[in-house]
Every structure is written in structure tokens, then in C-alpha cells.
Amino acid sequence: MADANPFQDPLRFERRVPPCAIVIFGANGDLTKRKLLPALYRLAYERRIPQNFAMVGNSRTPMSDEDFRQKMKESVQKFIENSPFDESVWESFEQTLYYVAGDLKDTRCYQAIQKKLAEAEQQNQTGDNVLYYLSTQPSYYEIVIEQLGKHTMNRGKGWRRIVIEKPFGHDLASAHKLNQQTHEVFPEEDVYRIDHYLGKETVQNILAFRFGNGIFEPLWNRRYVNNVQITAAESIGVEGRGAYYQEAGALRDMIQNHLLQVMATVTMEPPTVFDATNVRDERAKLLRAIRVMKPEQVPLYAVAGQYGPAKIGGQQVPGFRQEEGVDPESQTDTYAAGTFFVDNWRWAGVPFYIRSGKRLPKRVTDIAIQFNAPPLAMFQQETRMGPRAPRPNLLVLRIQPEEGISLRFLSKSPGSGMRVRPVSMDFNYGSSFGERSPSAYETLLVDVMTGDPTLYTRQDMVEASWKVVQPILDVWQNQKFNFPNYDAGTWGPRESDEMLARQGHVWRTP
Amino acid sequence: MSSVALPAQPERIMKELARVWTSLAEEERHQGGPTVLRACAMTLIVATDDEDEESLAASQTLTELMHAHPSRAIVLRSSDRAGEGLSAHVFAQCWKPFGKAQQICCEQIEIAARPDQWLDVGPTVLGIIVPDLPVVVWCRQKSALRSSANDRAQVGLESVLSLATKTIVDTRGIPVPEALARMREWKQRGRIVGDLEWTRLTPWRQTIAHVFEDFDALSELKNIRTVEIAYTDEVAPASALYAAAWLENGIAANAALRREEGFGPGLHRISLKSGNTSIELERTGPTCIRLNVGDKEQQISMAGSSLYELMHEELTVLGPDAVFDAAFEKVREIRS
Numbered sequence: 001m002a003d004a005n006p007f008q009d010p011l012r013f014e015r016r017v018p019p020c021a022i023v024i025f026g027a028n029g030d031l032t033k034r035k036l037l038p039a040l041y042r043l044a045y046e047r048r049i050p051q052n053f054a055m056v057g058n059s060r061t062p063m064s065d066e067d068f069r070q071k072m073k074e075s076v077q078k079f080i081e082n083s084p085f086d087e088s089v090w091e092s093f094e095q096t097l098y099y100v101a102g103d104l105k106d107t108r109c110y111q112a113i114q115k116k117l118a119e120a121e122q123q124n125q126t127g128d129n130v131l132y133y134l135s136t137q138p139s140y141y142e143i144v145i146e147q148l149g150k151h152t153m154n155r156g157k158g159w160r161r162i163v164i165e166k167p168f169g170h171d172l173a174s175a176h177k178l179n180q181q182t183h184e185v186f187p188e189e190d191v192y193r194i195d196h197y198l199g200k201e202t203v204q205n206i207l208a209f210r211f212g213n214g215i216f217e218p219l220w221n222r223r224y225v226n227n228v229q230i231t232a233a234e235s236i237g238v239e240g241r242g243a244y245y246q247e248a249g250a251l252r253d254m255i256q257n258h259l260l261q262v263m264a265t266v267t268m269e270p271p272t273v274f275d276a277t278n279v280r281d282e283r284a285k286l287l288r289a290i291r292v293m294k295p296e297q298v299p300l301y302a303v304a305g306q307y308g309p310a311k312i313g314g315q316q317v318p319g320f321r322q323e324e325g326v327d328p329e330s331q332t333d334t335y336a337a338g339t340f341f342v343d344n345w346r347w348a349g350v351p352f353y354i355r356s357g358k359r360l361p362k363r364v365t366d367i368a369i370q371f372n373a374p375p376l377a378m379f380q381q382e383t384r385m386g387p388r389a390p391r392p393n394l395l396v397l398r399i400q401p402e403e404g405i406s407l408r409f410l411s412k413s414p415g416s417g418m419r420v421r422p423v424s425m426d427f428n429y430g431s432s433f434g435e436r437s438p439s440a441y442e443t444l445l446v447d448v449m450t451g452d453p454t455l456y457t458r459q460d461m462v463e464a465s466w467k468v469v470q471p472i473l474d475v476w477q478n479q480k481f482n483f484p485n486y487d488a489g490t491w492g493p494r495e496s497d498e499m500l501a502r503q504g505h506v507w508r509t510p
Numbered sequence: 511m512s513s514v515a516l517p518a519q520p521e522r523i524m525k526e527l528a529r530v531w532t533s534l535a536e537e538e539r540h541q542g543g544p545t546v547l548r549a550c551a552m553t554l555i556v557a558t559d560d561e562d563e564e565s566l567a568a569s570q571t572l573t574e575l576m577h578a579h580p581s582r583a584i585v586l587r588s589s590d591r592a593g594e595g596l597s598a599h600v601f602a603q604c605w606k607p608f609g610k611a612q613q614i615c616c617e618q619i620e621i622a623a624r625p626d627q628w629l630d631v632g633p634t635v636l637g638i639i640v641p642d643l644p645v646v647v648w649c650r651q652k653s654a655l656r657s658s659a660n661d662r663a664q665v666g667l668e669s670v671l672s673l674a675t676k677t678i679v680d681t682r683g684i685p686v687p688e689a690l691a692r693m694r695e696w697k698q699r700g701r702i703v704g705d706l707e708w709t710r711l712t713p714w715r716q717t718i719a720h721v722f723e724d725f726d727a728l729s730e731l732k733n734i735r736t737v738e739i740a741y742t743d744e745v746a747p748a749s750a751l752y753a754a755a756w757l758e759n760g761i762a763a764n765a766a767l768r769r770e771e772g773f774g775p776g777l778h779r780i781s782l783k784s785g786n787t788s789i790e791l792e793r794t795g796p797t798c799i800r801l802n803v804g805d806k807e808q809q810i811s812m813a814g815s816s817l818y819e820l821m822h823e824e825l826t827v828l829g830p831d832a833v834f835d836a837a838f839e840k841v842r843e844i845r846s
Contacts, residue, residue, distance in 0.1 A: 005728060006760030007719035009833045012712055012823065016720055047716050051801070051808050052724060088798050088809040125724075402612075426547055 019052030027057025054120035068099035149185035199440030305335030308484030520637025549580030560589030628666025742774025755840035
């Protein structure tokens with residue numbers, strides 16, 4: 001075994017990228033320009049990219065290395081957030097960027113990439129470690145993986161890893177098939193399915209909050225928790241992604257992946273050790289414990305919605321069917337909500353309400369854990385409708401935009417008499433740690449390059465979450481909805497409120 | 511928001527703080543906004559001299575630090591112009607994060623004291639630190655690092671330092687032997703001490719550590735025979751001594767220190783040479799270092815060297831710092 005580096009100082013130095021090359025398929029696409037390159041540049045700015053690094057971009061557009069570098073520079077300058085652009089750092093960094101034009105179906109494209117990788121290895125000594133990043137349209141995933149195998153680009157002296165962006169299939173069968181095809185070329189431990197929600201600092205903070213503190217975990221179960229509401233709302237519409245979104249819908253685009261993963265993070269059992277295998281095992285176990293609906297239960301426990309045109313702030317906004325590239329008769333869900341149950345000892349009987357939608361009143365993602373009311377209602381709360389039993393305690397984990405945690409509890413109002421009112425105790429992530437948080441992609445890129453899959457999704461997790469949503473998809477596919485059923489700028493269709501009312505609950509207003 | 515001068519008695523100060531919070535909340539409620547958010551993660555005590563430039567730098571940095579390290583800030587100003595008896599001013603430092611409606615506020619208490627009044631400062635501070643949270647003293651008084659200090663002011667300051675979870679000093683511009691001797695005294699009493707001269711080395715150290723993460727470079731480590739450290743100051747600054755000590759802790763070679771013309775102040779160049787390769791870092795601008803490993807060159811950002819950034823880094827390391835402690839111990843060997 002080699003000696004350890006005597007100059008490491010983990011207390012002060014951030015983890016850095018090891019010598020390696022990244023091949024980005026779809027390097028002329030939005031994800032590369034908006035997220036991946038700004039994240040890589042930021043890592044370079046923070047001195048976390050070594051000299052022994054290279055990035056090879058690929059797309060169909062013919063471009064020289066120089067043209068590609070210029071294009072990426074413009075993207076970084078435009079899309080980098082909360083970070084200065086340093087010309088001298090860029091000049092060094094851009095020397096590590098290379099480009100290969102080629103059609104992904106053409107074997108010559110892979111030969112050219114191999115040649116470029118060899119050139120980069122020669123110039124940059126990347127240790128023959130290669131990360132392939134699939135940032136293409138999902139329909140190309142299988143083609144690229146197969147070609148990488150055919151050209152033996154999945155093997156070498158160093159490591160080979162592959163990052164796959166969501167969607168991981170469009171249903172359970174296709175997800176299973178994609179996994180099988182991927183495994184013919186890459187073993188599971190080299191496959192990194194990225195769900196950028198799990199890379200968000202505040203999602204990771206849920207684990208710190210739950211397992212780093214002793215006071216919450218004893219309450220974290222069916223004895224004390226009444227219901228949990230997970231909301232991911234967007235105020236914008238499909239913003240030019242109508243054609244893509246029409247094929248996906250809110251259930252596939254948000255709930256199947258991001259929100260079920262968030263739910264698993266909130267509800268999983270404590271891992272025995274905080275490492276990739278144990279954390280992912282617990283997440284997977286939880287996903288497998290979510291009750292799968294029977295077809296006849298779907299109308300009771302799931303609601304689809306689609307926004308119609310409305311005036312917001314004096315401005316007319318189009319309905320989904322009026323968006324560019326969208327079928328005027330589209331049956332796509334721009335809103336989806338579901339009631340889920342976890343069949344294990346900790347959570348049996350507690351409803352988990354999940355909703356996600358476009359053109360809702362505000363952009364917000366949060367998790368609200370509502371606790372049971374005290375067994376005896378001793379105090380009354382004054383409301384506009386007269387005295388009422390006070391609202392129970394509520395713990396809200398805010399993912400975005402104002403990341404933080406707040407706990408609502410009752411307090412005596414000043415003055416004579418025993419009147420109570422709810423007050424909120426807030427922890428604001430931004431104000432307690434006002435420093436810049438790394439973007440989810442910075443975190444996840446360093447993780448994959450250092451070989452840490454903790455925040456990546458495993459095959460069994462993907463398939464377990466597809467199993468949960470598949471019955472809903474099947475029923476919805478054979479149903480004709482009377483869309484649109486909610487106005488843009490509202491909190492979704494009436495049926496969604498009715499779904500909660502059947503359990504004696506109401507949606508909170510985030 | 512500011513208040514009139516108060517007698518610096520803990521009860522009076524705490525009462526005034528409560529009044530400030532109530533009036534802030536009322537103001538917000540009156541305007542129909544959400545109530546202010548009080549943020550506090552530590553008590554940050556700044557002991558400073560009453561010089562205009564010094565005072566301004568400390569205040570500006572403190573304001574910036576509040577965003578990342580919300581604190582109850584206690585500014586202790588040593589001033590010959592202070593009046594009879596200790597007096598205090600109580601403020602709330604508020605800001606609205608971009609695009610947010612809610613104000614976030616921290617507390618600031620300023621106490622001015624003549625050198626002969628410093629014995630009274632300790633008991634006041636003891637009564638106003640935030641319970642159950644770390645106490646950090648940022649000691650900007652140059653005299654604190656001089657060994658002559660046995661007067662009343664020093665004894666008073668000592669009583670404040672004894673409350674600290676961590677004391678942060680800056681030995682730049684102070685005679686190094688005296689400053690290090692003083693720090694050693696504190697460390698021997700079991701205190702955690704940080705020096706911004708060490709913090710200034712982070713970009714240099716991080717870059718060297720990265721170079722040696724490469725397997726080939728790491729295997730070459732044992733062959734390094736020449737270590738040179740160049741600085742631009744008249745005499746070797748503490749940062750150069752720390753760098754030499756840190757390198758000697760990892761390499762079986764003695765570091766040679768020398769003065770050179772170039773970007774400064776402080777460290778200008780670090781060179782490591784073996785028979786086969788050379789690694790050189792040279793400061794090429796106020797915010798840039800050039801790294802050469804053999805014939806490969808890379809520009810490295812020196813971001814992280816403003817006073818705010820240095821303090822920000824130190825405040826994220828509140829516990830023992832084994833790497834700094836090892837280098838600090840080694841400096842004694844180098845100097846002797």
C-alpha cells in the first residue's frame with residue numbers, strides 16, 4: 001500500500017477531484033451549459049480540480065476544441081451562480097477541455113472519442129480513469145452504453161464509471177430493461193444514477209437533523225406523527241419544454257424520482273453506519289415498504305390535474321394546452337398528488353401526501369410533519385371563526401427557496417386570560433450558514449469522481465419507486481380526464497383537497 | 511439601530527438588548543411584514559485598538575461575518591478617549607437576504623474602555639456572553655502579543671481570553687519571536703489559538719497537498735532534497751516559518767528561507783526539488799499563484815485571502831487543529 005499523503009488537512013481542505021477524464025455526451029445541451037460546466041469551473045476556482053484532469057465534450061455540432069472552449073466560457077460566465085469569474089483560472093481550466101463531434105449511432109464517433117481520450121491522457125496524465133456522463137436525450141442511453149461496450153471503453157487500467165441522468169426509463173418495464181442493458185456493460189457499482197435533489201444541501205441536512213440530534217427521532221413515528229405533506233410547487237409553466245413535458249407529466253417528472261427519494265430520506269430507518277451501502281440500503285428498504293395501490297384504489301388515493309389559462313398579477317398566462325409544442329387535447333398531468341402509506345412498524349397508518357405541480361401560486365419545496373394534537377384540548381385558539389381547538393405542532397423542513405427548518409408550537413398570548421396562539425421557531429439555513437452552498441451538481445460530480453455513491457440512486461431504488469407509481473400510471477393512461485381542472489396560479493384541482501378531506505386532513509398552504 | 515450609551519453592567523445591557531428586539535418586532539409588525547429572525551451561533555468578541563483604520567477594518571469585517579456566522583458580537587475597544595466608567599452601546603445588525611422578505615438580525619454590543627479600566631471588562635463580558643454556544647475572541651490588539659504585557663489592560667484582556675473556546679490573532683506585522691512566545695503561553699494553558707498568518711497559507715498548502723495526491727508525485731516525495739521558501743518582507747514573516755515547519759513535517763529535508771522581490775507581503779514562492787522533478791508555486795498577482803510541476807503549468811486562484819475570508823475560515827474550525835499545532839511546534843526547532 002502506498003504511503004498516505006502527509007500534506008492532507010481534512011479540517012480545512014475540501015475533497016478534490018482525483019486525476020481523471022470526463023466524457024460528456026450531449027455537451028452542446030442545456031444541462032452541460034447551465035449546470036455541468038459551471039459546476040466544474042467552480043471546482044477549478046476552488047482549487048479542487050487537479051492538473052491531471054480532462055473533459056471531452058461530444059455532440060453532433062461540428063466544432064474545434066477552441067470553438068468549444070469559447071462556447072463553454074460564455075456558458076460559464078452566463079450561468080455561474082454566486083461566484084466570480086476569474087479569467088486566469090479559466091485560461092488554465094479551458095486547456096483541459098476537448099471536443100469531439102459525432103453522431104452517437106456512428107461507431108466512428110466512439111473511435112474519435114477514444115483517440116481524444118488517449119491524447120488527453122498523454123497531455124494531462126489522467127491516470128486512465130474515465131467517467132462517462134449521459135447528458136443526452138434518454139432515447140440515446142441504450143445506444144451509447146452498448147457502443148461503449150462494443151468499443152471496450154468500459155474497461156481500462158484505471159476506473160470506468162457512468163452517470164445516467166433521469167428519467168431512468170418511462171415505466172417499470174423500461175427502467176428494468178435499461179438497468180439490464182447497462183449491467184451488460186457496466187457493473188452496478190460503476191453506475192451512478194443522478195437525482196440532483198439528493199445532492200441539495202438541505203436534503204442532506206435532513207439526515208443530519210434526524211440522526212445527529214437525539215430529540216426528534218423518538219417522535220419520528222406513528223405514535224406522534226399524524227400525517228406528512230410533501231410539496232414541490234413551481235410557479236412557472238413548461239417554459240418551452242412542452243414537447244418533453246407532454247411525454248413525462250408531473251408524476252413521472254417529479255414524484256417517481258425526486259419526491260419519493262425525499263420521502264425515503266425523511267422516513268428511512270437510521271443506518272448503522274453512515275456509508276454509501278448502509279444509507280442506500282435503508283432508502284431502498286423504505287421504498288420497498290411503500291404500499292402499492294390496487295387499480296381500484298387509484299381514484300381514491302391519486303389525483304391528476306392540468307392547468308388552464310388564467311390571469312396572474314394582471315397578466316394573462318396560457319393554459320398547458322396552449323403552450324408551444326403541446327397537443328391541444330393533451331391528457332398530460334401538470335399536477336399530481338397522491339396519498340401513500342408505508343407498511344412498516346414505524347409508519348403504519350400514517351398518510352404521506354405528496355403533490356407536485358406547475359403554475360401553482362409559488363415556487364416552494366417543503367416537507368411538513370404534522371404531529372398529533374395533545375390528548376386533552378385544554379386551550380382554545382382565537383380565530384376569525386371564533387374559538388377553536390389549537391392547530392397541532394408542525395415541523396417544516398424547507399428545501400427551497402428559503403432553506404431551513406421551522407417548528408410551530410403554541411404560546412400564551414401576552415395579556416390576561418389564557419389565550420394561546422401558534423408561534424414559529426425558525427432555523428434558517430442561509431442565516432446560520434450564510435456562506436455559499438455548493439450546487440447539487442458540484443457535490444454530485446465530486447462524489448462520482450471520488451467514487452462515493454451515497455447520494456446516487458441504485459437499481460433497486462429506481463425499480464422500487466417505479467413499482468409505487470406504475471399502477472397510477474396504468475389507470476391514468478386508460479382514463480380520459482376532463483382537463484384543464486385547475487386555474488394557473490391556484491393550489492391545484494378540487495379533487496386534491498377532497499382526497500385529503502377523506503382522511504380528515506387539509507393541505508397546508510406553504 | 512443604535513442606542514444611547516449605557517453603563518456597562520450586564521443587567522442593563524441585557525435589558526437594552528431585549529428592548530431592541532421588541533422594538534424591531536413591533537416595527538416589522540407595524541409595516542405588516544414577517545417578524546425579524548434572530549440568528550446566533552456563537553459569541554464573537556473583538557478586542558481592538560482605538561485607531562480609526564483598525565476600527566473601520568474590524569467593523570466592516572464583523573458586519574460581513576455576521577451573514578455566515580451570526581453571533582452576539584461584543585466589540586471591546588481600548589481607548590484613551592473613553593470616559594469615566596465603562597459604557598456600552600447596543601445595536602442590532604440587520605439585513606435582508608436577496609429576494610427575501612424577512613429581516614435577519616444579530617446583536618452587537620460595543621464597550622469602550624481606557625487601559626486602566628480593563629480589569630472591569632472581564633466581569634461584564636462574563637455576564638453577557640450567550641450561554642451554551644462557543645465563545646470566540648478575535649484579538650486585534652497588537653499589544654496582546656507582546657511579552658511586556660503585565661499591566662492592568664493585559665490582565666483584563668486575559669480574563670476575557672480565559673472565556674474563549676478559541677482565540678484568533680494575526681501575527682502579521684508583529685515581531686515574530688515575541689508573538690509566537692505569547693501564543694505558546696496561551697497554548698500551554700490549554701487554549702485553542704488560531705493565527706491568520708497560518709490561514710493565509712491555505713491556498714498554498716492545499717495546492718501542494720493536491721500535487722502529492724498523484725501517485726507518482728507521492729512516490730517522489732522521499733527524493734525531495736531542496737525546499738525553498740521565499741518571502742517579500744524585510745524579515746521572515748510567521749507565514750514563511752509556518753510553511754517551512756509544515757513542509758518539514760512531511761518531507762525529510764530542511765527548508766531554506768530567503769527574501770525575494772515580488773508580490774507580497776508575505777509568502778512569495780515555494781520550491782520543492784528532487785533529482786527528477788521540481789514543484790514550484792509562485793505568486794504572480796494579488797489573487798493568483800502559478801503552479802509548475804515539471805513543465806506543466808496551472809494558474810491557481812488565491813481566493814480566500816481577504817480579512818473576511820481568513821476569519822470565515824478560522825471560524826469554521828473551532829476545535830483543536832492538529833495540523834496547525836504540529837507546524838507551530840516545529841517552528842520552534844526551525845527558529846532555534
